[in-house]
Amino acid sequence: MYRVRPSHEEPKLSEIALPPIAFMGLVSGTISVDSFLSAGLGVRTACAENGLLGAGARFLDVGCGCGRVARTLIQDPIGAYVGFDRHWPMISWARREIASADPRFQFDHFAVTSHYDHIDGVEGTVDVKEFRWPYEDNSFDSVLLASVFSHMPMDEIRVYMRQIHRVLAPGGKVFASYLLKHQVEAEMEGFNYLFDPEEIETMLREELFEARFVEETSQAWWVATPIK
Numbered sequence: 505m506y507r508v509r510p511s512h513e514e515p516k517l518s519e520i521a522l523p524p525i526a527f528m529g530l531v532s533g534t535i536s537v538d539s540f541l542s543a544g545l546g547v548r549t550a551c552a553e554n555g556l557l558g559a560g561a562r563f564l565d566v567g568c569g570c571g572r573v574a575r576t577l578i579q580d581p582i583g584a585y586v587g588f589d590r591h592w593p594m595i596s597w598a599r600r601e602i603a604s605a606d607p608r609f610q611f612d613h614f615a616v617t618s619h620y621d622h623i624d625g626v627e628g629t630v631d632v633k634e635f636r637w638p639y640e641d642n643s644f645d646s647v648l649l650a651s652v653f654s655h656m657p658m659d660e661i662r663v664y665m666r667q668i669h670r671v672l673a674p675g676g677k678v679f680a681s682y683l684l685k686h687q688v689e690a691e692m693e694g695f696n697y698l699f700d701p702e703e704i705e706t707m708l709r710e711e712l713f714e715a716r717f718v719e720e721t722s723q724a725w726w727v728a729t730p731i732k
């Protein structure tokens with residue numbers, strides 16, 4: 505399933521091209537190179553601090569977009585990176601510009617339905633609630649959802665949490681951002697979904713995860729381990 509990186513190849517972050525400005529806008533919400541780059545690096549730091557980037561880690565980036573985070577991992581010692589998204593043009597770009605630079609990186613496209621179609625107009629053909637991820641049980645050590653669950657309603661989040669429980673190895677970690685109800689002004693269907701930490705905690709307990717809340721900014725994070 506994974507490609508092994510020859511030890512003599514050491515791609516550098518500065519060698520990875522920037523995506524088209526339209527893709528930066530789709531994942532960042534603003535058209536700014538600086539905010540695209542700093543947001544990616546910020547997520548990478550948070551992943552490192554929460555133990556998702558250990559040597560040899562098998563890393564899954566759900567809703568990876570055009571690789572805003574992937575590009576920042578290119579100098580980390582993870583063993584394999586798999587990112588998937590429903591937006592084919594971004595996946596195609598990431599394959600060409602990131603996966604070609606480092607064989608540890610793989611980008612997959614699945615045309616699932618999503619409320620994100622309000623933003624990018626890309627309609628899915630596979631019902632997200634029926635979508636079984638084509639990855640083997642226990643095949644990842646780390647799962648990231650950066651600004652993804654903040655754009656999904658709770659019933660879809662639960663569907664994804666069941667897949668995460670299945671693909672995470674025992675002791676693995678899932679790290680996800682969410683938007684806090686009391687800190688973000690408006691819930692907009694198809695754009696953002698706001699939750700209280702208690703709702704997230706209940707959901708994680710019911711889906712058999714042990715969770716910890718990481719910070720209390722407008723985009724807060726939680727990290728959870730599956731109970732297996």
Ligand SMILES: C[S@@+](CC[C@H](N)C(=O)[O-])C[C@H]1O[C@@H](n2cnc3c(N)ncnc32)[C@H](O)[C@@H]1O
Nearest residue numbers: 531567568569572589590591618620650651652
């Ligand atoms: C705000 S962007 C964040 C992208 C990336 N995680 C990052 O931090 O740059 C949200 C991404 O989630 C993707 N997305 C939305 N619904 C999804 C779903 N059900 N499954 C997979 N990806 C999804 C969108 O296509 C989009 O690329």
